[in-house]
Amino acid sequence: MKDVNVADEVTRAAVELFAAQGYANTSVQQIVEAAGVTKGAMYHYFxxxxxxxxxxxxxxxxxxxxxxxxxxxxxxxxxxxxxxxxxxxxxxxxxxxxxxxxxxxxxxxxxxxxxxxxxxxxxxxxxxxxxxxxxxxxxxxxxxxxxxxxxxxxxxxxxxxxxxxxxxxxxxxxxxxxxxxxxxxxxxxxxTAGGVSASDDGASAAAVGGGAR
Amino acid sequence: MKDVNVADEVTRAAVELFAAQGYANTSVQQIVEAAGVTKGAMYHYFxxxxxxxxxxxxxxxxxxxxxxxxxxxxxxxxxxxxxxxxxxxxxxxxxxxxxxxxxxxxxxxxxxxxxxxxxxxxxxxxxxxxxxxxxxxxxxxxxxxxxxxxxxxxxxxxxxxxxxxxxxxxxxxxxxxxxxxxxxxxxxxxxTAGGVSASDDGASAAAVGGGAR
DNA sequence: ACGGTCATACCGACCAGACGGTATGCACCG
DNA sequence: CGGTGCATACCGTCTGGTCGGTATGACCGT
Incomplete structure (x- = not known):
C-alpha cells in the first residue's frame, strides 16, 4: 500500500512544517525531504x-x-x-x-x-x-x-x-x-435574574450575584 | 514634511495589503505602487x-x-x-x-x-x-x-x-x-454565590460535567 | 510459459519568472 | 559642495511546477 503511505507521509510533514514556519515559508522541497519522498512522487498525488x-x-x-x-x-x-x-x-x-x-x-x-x-x-x-x-x-x-x-x-x-x-x-x-x-x-x-447595564457603572453589576442554580 | 508622508503612506498601504492578501502574498512592488511612491523611496525609510x-x-x-x-x-x-x-x-x-x-x-x-x-x-x-x-x-x-x-x-x-x-x-x-x-x-x-472559592487545591471543578444541579 | 503492451508510480534535472534587495545617479537644498 | 531624498535599472536567488524518462507489475494473446 505505498499509495496511501506517500500521500499520508507528505500530509503529515506538511502540517508540521506549515505550523512551524508558515505556509509561505515552507518550500515544496522541504516538505518532500521531511516526508522522505521526491517531488515527483508528491506531484503525483497532489x-x-x-x-x-x-x-x-x-x-x-x-x-x-x-x-x-x-x-x-x-x-x-x-x-x-x-x-x-x-x-x-x-x-x-x-x-x-x-x-x-x-x-x-x-x-x-x-x-x-x-x-x-x-x-x-x-x-x-x-x-x-x-x-x-x-x-x-x-x-x-x-x-x-x-x-x-x-x-x-x-x-x-x-x-x-x-x-x-x-x-x-x-x-x-x-x-x-x-x-x-x-x-x-x-x-x-x-x-440571569437582572438585566445588564451597558455603559457606566461596571461595578454594581457584581451585586447581582450568580443565577447559579 | 515629505519625510513623514512617505513613510506613513507606505505603512498605510502595507497594512491594507497585508490584511487583504497576507504578508507573503504581497510584494514590495505592490506596496509602493499602492502608496504612490517608488521602491527607492521606500527602502530609504525601511x-x-x-x-x-x-x-x-x-x-x-x-x-x-x-x-x-x-x-x-x-x-x-x-x-x-x-x-x-x-x-x-x-x-x-x-x-x-x-x-x-x-x-x-x-x-x-x-x-x-x-x-x-x-x-x-x-x-x-x-x-x-x-x-x-x-x-x-x-x-x-x-x-x-x-x-x-x-x-x-x-x-x-x-x-x-x-x-x-x-x-x-x-x-x-x-x-x-x-x-x-x-x-x-x-x-x-x-x-458564584454558593460555589467553589477559597484556596485552590487542585481540580475541584470536576462537577461541571453534569450541567447544573 | 512468454514476449509484448499498457498503466501506474515514481524520479530528478530543469525552467521561467517573481521577488527582495542594491547600486548608481540625479535633483534639490542649505 | 556635501548630504538628503528619491528614481530606476538591474541582479542573484529561490520557488512552484514540469517533463522526459524509468521501474514495476498486471493482463493478454499465443
Missing part, C-alpha cells in the same frame, strides 16, 4: 502546493462536522447537547493543534474558490451551533440581551485561540481545559 | 520588508500598552479597572482591525529576534492583566476553580478573534460590542 494545504482543511472540516452531527443526532436536553458540542470541538482542536494553527493562519493562502469552500463549510457548522443557542434562548435558558452572533463569536474565539496558548506538555489535560472553557462560556451566556 | 511589518507591530503594542498603563494608573476598584481595560483593548482592536488581522496572522513571518521582541511586549501586557485578575480573586470577586491562565486566555481570545467576524459596517457599534464582550467575560469569571 495537484499543487495549494492542493496540499486544502487537504488539511478538508480533513479538519469533515471531522468536526461529523462529530457535530453525531452529537446533535444523539438528542437530549439543549444544555446537555450544547455542552457536549463545546467540549468536543475544543478537545478535537487540541488533538489537532498543529492543524488548527495552520487553519487559522493560512486560510488566505488558499485560492479563492477553495477559500469560499472552506468558508461555506464553516458556516454550516456555525449555523447548526447558532440553532442550538437559539433553542436555548427560546427555552429561557440563555440571555437575549446580547446579539446571538456575539455570543457565538465569544465561543468560537476560544477554539480559535487554543493553538496560541495551549501546550500538550502543560499541566492541564485536554479534557479538563475543555470543561473549563465550556463552563466559562456557558456561565457567560446563562440568563 | 530597511527591509520585515522592518515594515515590524513597524505595524510596534505601533499596536505601544498604543495598547500606553492605554493599559493609563487606565491602571487612574486607579479605582478592581472590577472597574478590569472592566475599563477590557473595553479599551476591544475598542482599540476594532479601531485597528486591519492591523489586528496582520498582527495575529503574520507574526511568524517576522525574523526571530523581532518575534521575540513582540512576544516579550505581549507578555508585559499579559502580566499586568493577570495581576488585575489575581487582585480580584484575592478580593473574592472572581472564581479560583479555574486556572488563571485559562481565564485570561478566555478573554484574549475574544480580542484575537475580532478581526474574523466584526465588521464596522455591521449593525453593532464598537462601543456596544466592547461592553457586550466584556460583560460576557466578566459574567464567566465571576465567583
Amino acid at each position: 495537484e499543487s502546493k495549494d492542493d496540499l494545504l486544502f487537504a488539511i482543511y478538508d480533513r479538519m472540516l469533515s471531522l468536526q462536522k461529523a462529530h457535530l452531527d453525531e452529537i446533535i443526532a444523539r438528542g437530549g436536553p439543549t444544555e446537555q447537547v450544547l455542552h457536549d458540542v463545546c467540549v468536543d470541538v475544543i478537545e478535537t482542536s487540541i488533538d489537532f493543534l498543529p492543524e488548527g494553527t495552520v487553519f487559522f493562519r493560512s486560510m488566505h493562502m488558499l485560492t479563492a474558490p477553495r477559500q469560499q469552500e472552506v468558508t461555506r463549510r464553516r458556516r454550516e457548522y456555525h449555523d447548526e451551533f447558532a440553532a442550538l443557542i437559539e433553542r436555548g434562548q427560546q427555552e429561557g435558558r440563555y440571555r437575549t440581551d446580547i446579539p446571538r452572533s456575539v455570543l457565538i463569536a465569544n465561543f468560537f474565539s476560544d477554539v480559535h485561540y487554543l493553538s496560541h496558548w495551549y501546550s500538550p506538555e502543560g499541566p492541564e489535560g485536554r479534557g479538563l481545559v475543555a470543561e473549563q472553557l465550556t463552563d466559562l462560556f456557558l456561565s457567560g451566556i446563562r440568563a | 530597511e527591509s520588508k520585515d522592518d515594515l511589518l515590524f513597524a505595524i507591530y510596534d505601533r499596536m503594542l505601544s498604543l495598547q500598552k500606553a492605554h493599559l498603563d493609563e487606565i491602571i494608573a487612574r486607579g479605582g476598584p478592581t472590577e472597574q479597572v478590569l472592566h475599563d481595560v477590557c473595553v479599551d483593548v476591544i475598542e482599540t482592536s476594532i479601531d485597528f482591525l486591519p492591523e489586528g488581522t496582520v498582527f495575529f496572522r503574520s507574526m511568524h513571518m517576522l525574523t526571530a529576534p523581532r518575534q521575540q521582541e513582540v512576544t516579550r511586549r505581549r507578555r508585559e501586557y499579559h502580566d499586568e492583566f493577570a495581576a488585575l485578575i489575581e487582585r480580584g480573586q484575592q478580593e473574592g470577586r472572581y472564581r479560583t476553580d479555574i486556572p488563571r491562565s485559562v481565564l485570561i486566555a478566555n478573554f484574549f481570545s475574544d480580542v484575537h478573534y475580532l478581526s474574523h467576524w466584526y465588521s464596522p459596517e455591521g449593525p453593532e457599534g464598537r462601543g456596544l460590542v466592547a461592553e457586550q464582550l466584556t460583560d460576557l467575560f466578566l459574567s464567566g469569571i465571576r465567583a
